[in-house]
Amino acid sequence: MFYIIGLMPTPSLGQLELAALLAVTHLGDKAYGLAVRRELSARIGRDYSVGAVYTTLQRLEDKGFLKSRTGDPLPVRGGRSRRHFVLTGAGTRALREAQRNAAALWAGVGTVLRPEAT
Amino acid sequence: MTRASNTPAFEWPKRLHVNSAPSASERFLNTIGINSELVEAAVGDLIEEFAERAELDGVRAARRWYVREVARSIPHVVLTALRQGSPRARLRLVACIATLMLPFVLTAAAVVLRDGPPVRLVANVASTSDGIVLNTMKPVQLQMRAFDKRGRVVESRDVRYRWVSGAPIAITPEGVVACVERGNAIVAASLGAISTNVDLRCRPVTEVRASSWIDLMAGDAPRDPPFVAIGVDGLPVMQLRGEARIVDSSVATLHGTTIRPRSVGQTTVVVDVGDRNAMMHVIVYEPVASFVGLRPEQRAVAVPVRLAQGDTVHWTLPTGTFWIKYLPRHPTDAPPTISLSGTVNCSAGNGLSTFRAPLGVYAVYCLVREGGASVDVAHGRVGAQVVEGSLALQRVY
Numbered sequence: 001m002f003y004i005i006g007l008m009p010t011p012s013l014g015q016l017e018l019a020a021l022l023a024v025t026h027l028g029d030k031a032y033g034l035a036v037r038r039e040l041s042a043r044i045g046r047d048y049s050v051g052a053v054y055t056t057l058q059r060l061e062d063k064g065f066l067k068s069r070t071g072d073p074l075p076v077r078g079g080r081s082r083r084h085f086v087l088t089g090a091g092t093r094a095l096r097e098a099q100r101n102a103a104a105l106w107a108g109v110g111t112v113l114r115p116e117a118t
Numbered sequence: 119m120t121r122a123s124n125t126p127a128f129e130w131p132k133r134l135h136v137n138s139a140p141s142a143s144e145r146f147l148n149t150i151g152i153n154s155e156l157v158e159a160a161v162g163d164l165i166e167e168f169a170e171r172a173e174l175d176g177v178r179a180a181r182r183w184y185v186r187e188v189a190r191s192i193p194h195v196v197l198t199a200l201r202q203g204s205p206r207a208r209l210r211l212v213a214c215i216a217t218l219m220l221p222f223v224l225t226a227a228a229v230v231l232r233d234g235p236p237v238r239l240v241a242n243v244a245s246t247s248d249g250i251v252l253n254t255m256k257p258v259q260l261q262m263r264a265f266d267k268r269g270r271v272v273e274s275r276d277v278r279y280r281w282v283s284g285a286p287i288a289i290t291p292e293g294v295v296a297c298v299e300r301g302n303a304i305v306a307a308s309l310g311a312i313s314t315n316v317d318l319r320c321r322p323v324t325e326v327r328a329s330s331w332i333d334l335m336a337g338d339a340p341r342d343p344p345f346v347a348i349g350v351d352g353l354p355v356m357q358l359r360g361e362a363r364i365v366d367s368s369v370a371t372l373h374g375t376t377i378r379p380r381s382v383g384q385t386t387v388v389v390d391v392g393d394r395n396a397m398m399h400v401i402v403y404e405p406v407a408s409f410v411g412l413r414p415e416q417r418a419v420a421v422p423v424r425l426a427q428g429d430t431v432h433w434t435l436p437t438g439t440f441w442i443k444y445l446p447r448h449p450t451d452a453p454p455t456i457s458l459s460g461t462v463n464c465s466a467g468n469g470l471s472t473f474r475a476p477l478g479v480y481a482v483y484c485l486v487r488e489g490g491a492s493v494d495v496a497h498g499r500v501g502a503q504v505v506e507g508s509l510a511l512q513r514v515y
Contacts, residue, residue, distance in 0.1 A: 034163040051191025054160045055198045058153065070155060076169060080162030083155060 013065075018098055019044060020056045021065060024085050025095065032071075032082040033057065057085055065091030150211040151203020152195060164188070234266035239277065239307055239314040249317030251359045252297045253347065253392030255324065260293035260316070262307050277309045287320055297322045300349055321355045323347040326389060328396035332377065333445050333510060335403050335420055340376040343398055347391050360391035370400050382418060403445075403510050409433050412511075420445065420508040425454055425497035435462070435491045439514040442484050442493070447506040454505045455498065458484065460491030 172180035242261035264274035285301025297320035328345035366385035
């Protein structure tokens with residue numbers, strides 16, 4: 001009887017998923033849906049819908065890159081709670097891997113890219 | 119976001135403070151399989167941002183944003199529900215989508231299938247080049263059909279008519295026309311903005327004269343039913359619109375205006391022209407070699423006759439009551455001399471022994487008594503070289 005021990009492959013990250021993970025990282029303990037959406041809008045310049053952001057955050061949680069906790073009900077939210085997201089270890093690894101991959105892909109490209117015409 | 123200068127400060131609706139119970143839309147999202155915590159968080163975000171926007175941009179602008187945001191989120195919600203929901207939740211979602219789509223599908227179908235406005239008026243006849251032929255003596259309603267741009271028949275009840283030129287035919291605006299004499303006229307038919315001229319041909323028929331009998335041999339070629347329509351001027355009417363129908367199509371069938379024998383027997387053809395009609399009795403005879411030994415069920419038989427000048431043939435007749443007819447091969451052929459002898463009484467004169475069949479009246483009704491009778495068919499030494507036809511016997515009782 002023997003065991004095969006190996007590393008689970010890291011699930012891949014889509015562009016919005018990567019952006020959402022980074023937004024959660026930037027926001028720290030203030031990362032909830034609305035804040036993440038504003039962070040994405042500020043950094044990417046694109047207005048994602050509430051549905052798009054939440055389905056992405058939910059997907060990242062399902063993949064184990066995020067975990068969430070529900071805060072206290074707030075009057076400003078009609079008595080509904082905020083759902084705060086925190087990066088997990090797997091999420092941190094996924095970001096690092098994405099960073100490495102991006103760096104590998106971008107390596108040397110800067111020398112051949114011409115400045116953008118103005 | 120910039121605060122509108124004339125927008126009063128936003129006041130929180132009371133229900134935002136107190137109503138934390140899931141709304142109907144939240145419950146619906148939970149029903150179709152969306153995680154309830156996710157729904158609560160997303161709805162909370164919407165409310166929070168709505169409040170901020172209402173304070174900055176005004177309630178109306180905030181409402182517009184809210185509606186737009188909800189609409190933008192629907193595809194994501196549906197995809198998430200399909201991905202995460204249980205089979206039952208997915209089924210509910212599909213049912214909901216189908217219910218929501220149904221009015222649109224029905225509206226689209228109604229738009230596609232609806233009748234357009236009429237663009238063309240056509241006389242309700244087989245061939246418009248012939249115009250509308252009227253054979254009736256009584257007033258009759260003209261029929262027009264209206265078509266829309268797609269060529270579909272549309273409502274045409276409100277067609278209006280007026281006489282334009284030609285014979286002075288009386289026609290009402292509703293299209294009731296009375297033909298009392300032979301003549302052609304042009305009538306304008308209009309429906310809304312569209313109008314068309316119709317060639318009206320009055321050919322009133324006062325009488326349909328027809329032969330009482332149509333005698334056919336089984337296997338004969340098709341033949342036109344012998345009838346003629348007579349107009350108000352006493353002359354035959356050649357342009358006819360009518361219908362011919364046959365009572366028993368197992369005996370003979372109608373193909374257009376021709377009648378084709380199918381099997382031995384008897385039936386009736388009815389010809390309707392205008393408001394007149396005529397009936398013709400159709401008999402299909404069984405070809406036999408002679409009249410000897412006929413079975414009781416052989417009720418209509420015919421013996422072929424082919425006589426050269428000076429020839430005579432002799433047949434013994436069975437007992438009973440019969441129509442005896444000579445059927446010339448061609449209607450214009452002169453008949454032979456037909457002589458009956460024995461204990462026989464015929465309708466053309468009691469004790470008639472010789473019946474010379476003239477054209478058109480070539481039948482005689484005879485009773486052959488128990489003593490027996492015979493028939494001689496002879497061709498004299500004048501006239502055609504050869505006489506051809508059939509001697510037919512139709513049992514009455």
